[in-house]
Amino acid sequence: MSKVKYYYDSDTLSYRKIERKKGRRFGFTFLIVIGVALAGFLFHILYLNLPQIETPKEKALKRELANMEIQYDILNKKMDQVNAVLTDIEDRDNNIYRLYFEANPIPEEVRRAGFGGINRYKDLEGYDNSELIIKSNKRMDVITKQLVVQSRSLDEIAVLAEDKEKLLAAIPAIQPVRNKDLSRIASGYGWRSDPFTKARKFHYGMDFTSPRGTPIYATGDGVIERADSRSTGYGNHIRIDHGYGYTSLYAHLYKYNVKKGQRVKRGDVIGFVGSTGRSQAPHLHYEIFKDGERINPINFYYGNLSPAEFNEILQKSQQENQSLD
Template structure:
């Protein structure tokens, strides 16, 4: 029977203090030794590569976590700024509605203010797909908010341009609309609406706004006009009525001193008198009424700015 590997022997000589030592290997034994060495070397390389891969993974994971924390912090800062801008735009929308009333223009429908926002821009999708899901979600929400704010700003710009065009052609009527608080300070007390009368305890309509304020506080004309009445009557005490034209009139009651006379023309912001406690009054305050074509209005709807401005 023939052997697959010819019978050959290899001798390794090694000199020692005791003499020369010989180690005999057959060809088969040598191949087995080499194969074992190769296997051990491969295993060593494999485990070394695996350890290196784990090390690199942990390094990249740590770096990613640090970057994620930084991105998250920046996103929170951006969200805070967007929330602030949104509150500012909301304030502008409220002023826009007030100015539209002031200019005699219809308000903007809420459906128009809540304009639909389009989808995320496709060219950004590849970039966003490579981000962590949490970051991706936050970026999508922020982009939505930014686009919504942009649309709101554009809508307000268009609205103010329309208001400006309207105001330019109707200055006289606008100057006649009561649009400032009649006193700079004070506490809003009994408001427009039904209430129990403090004297006879009967439920009746209170046609104005009471502002609790110290006696002697200046009272300002809320719009241009002409003094129709400026004298003392039983219930109102010292009082003033101004005819502003275009259907608007205002009444000021319980004043301590009057600084205008009947028939006098006044401008918005002029001092017309001083608060007090005259007439049917329980404490120092100003009773203020706004009328439009003879119908009492809620004065708070006409508090567009502070007094004298």
């Protein structure tokens, strides 16, 4: 309950009640509200502009920014690790893989090439940490490009390796008759005495003496090009096209175990030793062609002979004796 105030009226010599005017009461209230609002506004301005005073939102943003900087630092360290591993792979790729498969090394300027043209990072400019963000993005883009270059290189190496594997499987690389089945190496590649004319004649293959019916093995992967007796002097014979310019010939066979057009693998039994055609005794006459030219088969037995066995067969093949065909 509000207090009632009085004043002394000297004219009437009595106390009269003080009547408050409504206009003054409203004006007083209005001034109070304006004063409070003005004071609040001034306080807010001071609060926002004093450097030592931070709003909760500013504090949250600062914490978020600090966390972002930590994450970018961790990201850069991880990129350092990835780059170290990638550099090692690139080094092995250039100096081992590509060298082995006779492919040209990838130039360093291709591996480390940047990005020209328009500014790819324009949208990242204008922020407090733009430099950090742009630098990290540039590193990530360069590493990504290096990975793409390396990936394509390994794809190329995979194709070369597959082709190399096919080449190694195709080259005639084993002895066509096993050592345990051999009676002897009758004659090697070179000048020999003809068994029929006794004249000195060049012998273009190697003769492996074995009993009639001894298995003969394909010396490399390939396709049977011929399996017939329609070649002068060879009798029943087989020719295998190994691809890559290599052909192997097996002559004087007793019988065949394959037919023309058949694909064979190294080590498959293709026929059996005989004495057909121009032959003096059961044996296998074996030849190798490279790009249509006969070459010495002695250089192609590394697939199933030990060094000692190879030296022994080399010495026997170099003896100028009488051939069997």
